[in-house]
Amino acid sequence: MSSTEIPVFFWFRRDLRWEDNAALYAALSQHDGVQPVFIFDENILKALEDKDDARVTFIWDHVQKLKQSVASRGGTVWTWFGDPVAFWESMAVRFPRLIVYAGEDYEPGYPMVRDARVAKILKAAGGRLELVRDHVLVAPTECSKPDGTPYTVYTPFSKCWLSLLHEERLSSKPSENYLHRLATGLEGPEVRNLEEMGFVRSSIKVEAPRLDENMLATYDKTRNFPGHPHGVSRLSMHLRFGTISVRALARKARDLNLTFLKELGWREFFIHVLYHFPHTVNQEFRPEFQRLPWRHDEAAFEKWCAGHTGVPLVDAGMRELNATGYMHNRVRMVVASFLTKDLLIDWRWGERYFARKLLDFELASNVGNWQWAAGTGCDAAPYFRIFNPTLQQEKFDPEGVYVRRWVPEVHSSTYPRPMIDHHQARDRALEFFRSVQV
Ligand SMILES: Cc1cc2nc3c(=O)[nH]c(=O)nc-3n(C[C@H](O)[C@H](O)[C@H](O)COP(=O)(O)OP(=O)(O)OC[C@H]3O[C@@H](n4cnc5c(N)ncnc54)[C@H](O)[C@@H]3O)c2cc1C
Structure with a gap:
């Protein structure tokens, strides 16, 4: 990119790949000398509780791979740690009329507000933000x-x-065929390591x-x-x-x-x-369920988090989550039902715990599925459909392969008895949900 050309940037976000990247394709098929950028967003990172957060390591490694794969052509990906709005403000001063391409983000709250602010800054500088549907x-x-x-x-x-x-x-959208149009040799910022951002490498490995x-x-x-x-x-x-x-x-x-x-x-x-329906991020979709008197039992919640409930399939799921950042969908449904129906603990507590631990944490899927499991969402399982964790195990893990992998002591005397009797808990849950029906 020279000073006489229109400065064009590609902003990597939820699309960490060179191939079949719709926003990158839009940029490269129309412009020469496109400079890619990845911003480690401090507004998101500072909210993470674990300094060895596996998602940060995953992103870090992928950005390094992106860089390495274009290094032989003289290209690179600029990296910056800070506030994206401040970053684009400074770029708009350095490169008036800049055009920034990025994948569209539909998450209400911070991401959409951020994009609106960046669009305004670029427009004021005579440039624009081009958002393209990709993910x-x-x-x-x-x-x-x-x-x-x-x-x-x-x-x-x-x-x-x-x-x-x-x-x-x-x-x-064959962006990979146009990588010769990336900028080469343009000086820009670089984050040197995870520690610079206050993080350390996670021991959790993610397969390609x-x-x-x-x-x-x-x-x-x-x-x-x-x-x-x-x-x-x-x-x-x-x-x-x-x-x-x-x-x-x-x-x-x-x-x-x-x-x-x-x-x-x-x-x-x-x-x-x-x-x-952005309010569903922390409010029940159905208004009558906003009155539910959830129990805020911290001791019971801790047992659930740690996988010490005495219910094998629930414990296996929570231990898988804690150890790997992943849990199988069937088991996610069972542990979510157990927390919200058997223990009557607020689905928001479970949702936040998953948000902290899940490598695939995605606000929309997490909130939507938690509300589905709690029976409070728009397209929810009706509240009277309550998973029986023992029957679920008999049906979906009949040989106990999954449970034994995560709860090896399941048949020993050290394994606790279930913290709650499912049949009694079921009756209590039905009463709980009926109490707010009109
Ligand atoms: C309580 C709860 C919380 C969840 N939180 C998340 C979350 O934060 N992020 C997330 O990506 N998924 C979430 N899910 C959905 C689902 O469990 C995961 O997408 C799935 O287990 C991921 O594993 P996979 O890629 O092997 O799935 P596969 O079974 O191979 O499915 C393929 C893809 O389909 C999509 N998918 C499958 N099931 C669902 C579903 N129920 N809802 C939305 N997308 C689905 C995912 O993108 C998944 O990668 C949640 C489910 C529950 C019950």
Whole structure:
């Protein structure tokens, strides 16, 4: 980029890849000398409790990989630690008329406010922020009911969503073919290590994304069994940070397994719901449930967090989460039901704990699924559908493979008795939810 050219930047966010990156493609197919940037956002990082947060290490490693893979062409990715608004303010002074490309972010609250502020700053400098749909197949504004209002129930949403998945929408945006148009040799900021930002390396390792066609082909039969070695994709973290393209994944799923494609639909359904109903981030979607007198029992909550409830499937799930930052979806449903229905503990406590621990933490999916499990969400399991953790284990981990992996002492005398009798807890939960019905 020389001073006579329009300065063009590409801002990596939820799309940490060179391939099939729609916003990067938009930038490179229209401009020469595009400078990529990644901002370690202090507003997000300072809220993280664990200094060895695995997500920060994951992002760090991926940004280093991005840099290394263009170094031979003389390109690089600028890295900066601080407030993105301040960063773009300073860039707008250095490069008037700058154009910044980035993937669109639909998360209400901080991300959307940040983008609006950056857009205003760039506009004032004679430039612009170009946001491009990338991390979803259908943006929340592109799918609505015939009367124009947003969907609140998954099945009709999914019909609309599937009907929009035509060839063009799923096709690759081949940004990787234009990398020769990246800027070379432009001096810029660099974060040298994790410690500079107050973090240390996590010991949790994350596997590279893998599009396993055998897994996809049988996904509908294997996805509910947490002990199955290849029953699910484990791609959620890669979808979260865009280290895999959702279009590439959807194309495979369309050809190999419609059930898997529909799971991607759940992801987008929750993004759609949070975008249109931002209050659900911490309030029950259904007003009558905002009156529920949740128990705030810290001792019981701690047992749940640590995986010491005496309920094998719940303990296995929580220990898997604590050790790896991942938990199988079937088990997430069981532990969430146990916390909110058996223990009557506020779903927000569980949601926050998951937010701290899950590598794939995604606000929309987390809040949406927690409200689903608690029975308080827009498209929730009805409150009287309460998971029996023992029956769930009999059905989905019949040989106890998963439970023994995480709770090896399950059959020994040291393993505690269940902290609550499920049948009594179920009756209490029904009473609890009925108490606020009109
Ligand atoms: C209480 C609770 C909290 C959750 N919190 C999150 C979260 O913070 N982030 C997150 O990505 N998922 C969340 N999920 C959804 C789901 O459990 C994970 O997406 C899934 O387990 C990730 O593993 P996988 O990639 O192997 O999934 P697979 O079974 O291989 O599914 C493929 C992809 O489909 C999507 N998907 C599947 N099920 C769901 C679902 N129920 N809701 C939304 N997307 C789905 C994910 O993107 C997933 O990667 C939560 C579920 C529950 C019950």
